[in-house]
Amino acid sequence: MAILSFIENIDLLTLLVLVSLGLATYVAQFYFSYFTRKNPLPGPVPWPIIGVWEDDVAMANKFQEKYGDIWEVWKWSERHVWIGRADLATKLLNPSYSNNNFPSRTTKNEGLDLMDMTSKGVVFNLDWDSWNFNRKCVNRVLNSPKFLRQSIVCTQNLFTEMEKYWLSLGLDKEIDLAKWMSRFMMDSTLIMMTNKNFYALANYYDTFSNSSCSNHLSKDSERFVAGIRTHFMACVFFKDTPKYQRRFFPNLRRRSKELLEEVAWLNREVLKIIRERKQEIDRTQLEDELSSDMLTMLLNLNTSRDLNRESAAKPIIEDDIRAIIYDIIGGGSDTTSNSFCYVVYYLSHYHEVRKVMLKELETVLGNDPITYEKLQKLHYCDAMIKEVLRIMPTVSVVFRVNSKPDEIDGHHFESSTIFMISLPGIHMHNAHWDNPQKFDPQRFMDKNIEGNILIPFGGGTRICPGKQLSMLQIKALLALLYSKYEVELVDMNAPIKYCSTTVNHCTELMIKIRLRSEI
Ligand code: HEM
Numbered sequence: 001m002a003i004l005s006f007i008e009n010i011d012l013l014t015l016l017v018l019v020s021l022g023l024a025t026y027v028a029q030f031y032f033s034y035f036t037r038k039n040p041l042p043g044p045v046p047w048p049i050i051g052v053w054e055d056d057v058a059m060a061n062k063f064q065e066k067y068g069d070i071w072e073v074w075k076w077s078e079r080h081v082w083i084g085r086a087d088l089a090t091k092l093l094n095p096s097y098s099n100n101n102f103p104s105r106t107t108k109n110e111g112l113d114l115m116d117m118t119s120k121g122v123v124f125n126l127d128w129d130s131w132n133f134n135r136k137c138v139n140r141v142l143n144s145p146k147f148l149r150q151s152i153v154c155t156q157n158l159f160t161e162m163e164k165y166w167l168s169l170g171l172d173k174e175i176d177l178a179k180w181m182s183r184f185m186m187d188s189t190l191i192m193m194t195n196k197n198f199y200a201l202a203n204y205y206d207t208f209s210n211s212s213c214s215n216h217l218s219k220d221s222e223r224f225v226a227g228i229r230t231h232f233m234a235c236v237f238f239k240d241t242p243k244y245q246r247r248f249f250p251n252l253r254r255r256s257k258e259l260l261e262e263v264a265w266l267n268r269e270v271l272k273i274i275r276e277r278k279q280e281i282d283r284t285q286l287e288d289e290l291s292s293d294m295l296t297m298l299l300n301l302n303t304s305r306d307l308n309r310e311s312a313a314k315p316i317i318e319d320d321i322r323a324i325i326y327d328i329i330g331g332g333s334d335t336t337s338n339s340f341c342y343v344v345y346y347l348s349h350y351h352e353v354r355k356v357m358l359k360e361l362e363t364v365l366g367n368d369p370i371t372y373e374k375l376q377k378l379h380y381c382d383a384m385i386k387e388v389l390r391i392m393p394t395v396s397v398v399f400r401v402n403s404k405p406d407e408i409d410g411h412h413f414e415s416s417t418i419f420m421i422s423l424p425g426i427h428m429h430n431a432h433w434d435n436p437q438k439f440d441p442q443r444f445m446d447k448n449i450e451g452n453i454l455i456p457f458g459g460g461t462r463i464c465p466g467k468q469l470s471m472l473q474i475k476a477l478l479a480l481l482y483s484k485y486e487v488e489l490v491d492m493n494a495p496i497k498y499c500s501t502t503v504n505h506c507t508e509l510m511i512k513i514r515l516r517s518e519i
Contacts, residue, residue: 034074039412041081042067046074056080057396058500060422069425070409076242080418084425086432086452088409092400092419093452093459100461101406103128105399107416111238111246115263121323122465123331124235130320137316138324138465140308141297149372150292151192151469152476156370158188158201159480165205171513174490177344178497178506179204181337186225188473189333193325194273195293200225227266232330234259270322274299278318281305294328295321328466334503335394336470340477341506342392343385345496347482348489348511350439354482356380361479375475383444385474389456391439393423397502398458426453485513 010018030048044052044063051074056063060082063071069085083089092102104126109118117124122138125131141147162184166175183200190198198221237259238246246256277295286305290296298321300306302313316324347354360380368374398421405415428436432453433443457464464470481487490510497508 038414041070041072041411043072043074043082049076051075051077055500056082056420057502060084060397060420061424061428064422064425069429070411078418080420081413082420082422082425083408084422085429086426086455089421089426089452089455089459091406091408092421093398093455093463095460095463097132097461101402101404102400102419103131103403103461104401105462106239107401107418109239110243111241112235114260115234115238116267116319117235117323117326120320121327123327124239125323133313134316134320134324135461135465137298137301138328140301141294142328142465142469144297145372146292147192147294147297148469148472151188152370152372152375152472154188154191155473155476156480158184158191159477162201165201165209166513169205169208171515174510174512177509177511178338178341179508181340182334185333185337186228186329189329190225190228191293193294193328194277195291195296196273197221198225224266224269227262227269228326228329230259230262231266231326234263235330267322270325271318274318274321274325295325298324331464332466332470334505335466336473338498338504338506339385339389339394339470340474341509342394342496343388343474343478344481344487344511345489345509346388346392346439347384348487348492353384353439353441356441357384357478358482361483365479365483370476370479372472375472375479378475378479379445380441381475381478382471384441385471386444386454386456387439387441390427390433390454392496392504393427393456395456395458395503396423396500397421398423398455421455423455426455429453481513484516486516488512488514 027048034046044054046052056073056075063073063082064084069083070088071082071084073080073082083092094100094102106112106118106124106126108126109124112118112124118126119130120134122131122134125134162180166173180201183204186200187198190196190200200221203222203225237255241252241256246252274295278299281290281296281299284290290300290305298316302309302315347357357380360378364377365374400419400421402413402415402417402419406413426432430436432451452459457467488511490512497506499505499507
């Protein structure tokens with residue numbers, strides 16, 4: 001009662017004094033805890049509640065220069081430990097399954113739980129045994145020569161389709177390669193995954209052309225592709241937006257609801273595709289060959305059709321397949337399309353490198369069709385792509401979380417510490433590279449690179465399972481584009497345009513192409 005009557009009789013000035021006192025106490029307590037925290041590392045001093053406001057991926061190089069190769073950044077109330085030198089990342093990139101203290105890339109996350117991502121699939125799966133089983137299945141399919149061969153055929157077919165659109169728009173037109181490649185890789189990944197075309201390229205072409213080439217195609221495909229993009233946005237939103245903000249800020253509450261509805265719709269659509277394919281497989285005779293798309297291959301693993309079946313292993317369940325579909329589309333489409341754009345950008349600026357690459361394409365491929373075996377012989381292309389991904393890594397940070405307390409470089413870390421490995425930090429470190437700023441593919445020719453000094457695909461147990469596939473796809477695209485066309489940037493003086501986040505998105509790459517035969 002006394003408190004109530006005090007509140008009723010309070011005047012504005014007293015209220016302001018009390019609020020200010022409350023805030024001052026909170027801030028004093030916050031900084032007291034911060035400056036007396038256990039096992040401190042150097043790093044920018046955080047603001048109360050929000051932590052460090054700057055985008056830490058964009059700031060990583062600046063922070064590394066200022067604070068050294070291991071530093072900490074606070075986001076909201078979460079501590080992120082950043083690492084920018086390969087030897088400090090050794091434990092984090094441990095290749096062992098059985099003895100690994102850094103098994104996952106996120107802490108327990110209520111937002112990702114809501115999306116049903118933390119116990120399914122691979123990318124956000126926190127259940128180590130479930131991840132291990134799913135990961136073995138993904139590795140078996142993605143690295144099988146049958147699947148890789150099919151992926152090259154798919155790349156060739158889609159390139160022919162894209163070329164047809166470019167020719168119809170006219171070769172005098174400027175092409176925004178970033179936008180075309182984003183649609184190209186979306187189509188390519190969905191076809192390789194499901195053996196179904198969702199016409200992202202055709203729909204993009206329609207935005208330029210009066211003669212709608214896809215008006216006979218189902219609008220459902222457009223909705224599906226949009227749904228996939230929304231799913232990725234939802235992952236980022238639910239992973240990074242704390243629960244209380246999603247509950248109490250009306251706009252965030254509305255956004256959560258919309259995203260969850262869209263994700264539920266997409267889940268139903270994807271499950272429909274999985275079930276239809278399962279029925280098709282059941283209707284096919286055992287001796288008849290099935291298609292080499294990832295969905296069919298995943299559904300067949302550890303069944304009576306699987307010749308390499310491990311005796312005790314069970315088939316993979318449909319909810320895990322659904323999550324893997326998202327993981328593969330999310331992990332495989334934008335990464336490869338952006339990487340290809342960065343390769344084209346560097347080739348346009350380094351004419352000597354382009355000349356050596358063209359020579360290699362001519363010698364190894366000649367006028368023959370592109371094959372899996374021949375693409376593996378493109379050693380200079382391989383070195384050149386590695387050098388582009390060293391200087392311009394498409395993924396700029398790799399995450400890890402420790403399951404037990406651990407020590408790195410004499411610093412103690414409690415369990416569930418979030419570690420961020422800075423790829424630009426390692427790729428440009430003077431301790432690992434001679435003249436790191438120099439673009440020089442030769443540094444990878446006939447040389448083994450040891451330690452984790454080149455990690456565009458991450459490392460250890462959770463290394464990217466699509467590494468082989470994406471290198472083959474980029475080489476196939478280089479062969480298809482450069483053997484027929486001369487490629488030029490529209491503005492040679494413009495710096496590369498990209499938006500720096502965990503994945504560096506190429507926002508625009510304007511090129512002009514001319515037929516080599518007409519030069
Ligand atoms: C140039 C293209 C690509 C780049 C630069 C790239 C890069 C990466 C990186 C840095 C990681 C994190 C690895 C780690 O934590 O150590 C990763 C994970 C992953 N990538 Fe890729 N990737 C590419 C292409 C692909 C493709 C084509 C696919 C699939 C078709 C794919 C599927 C995945 C998956 C599923 C994971 C999660 C693996 C796990 O958690 O076990 N990626 N990728």
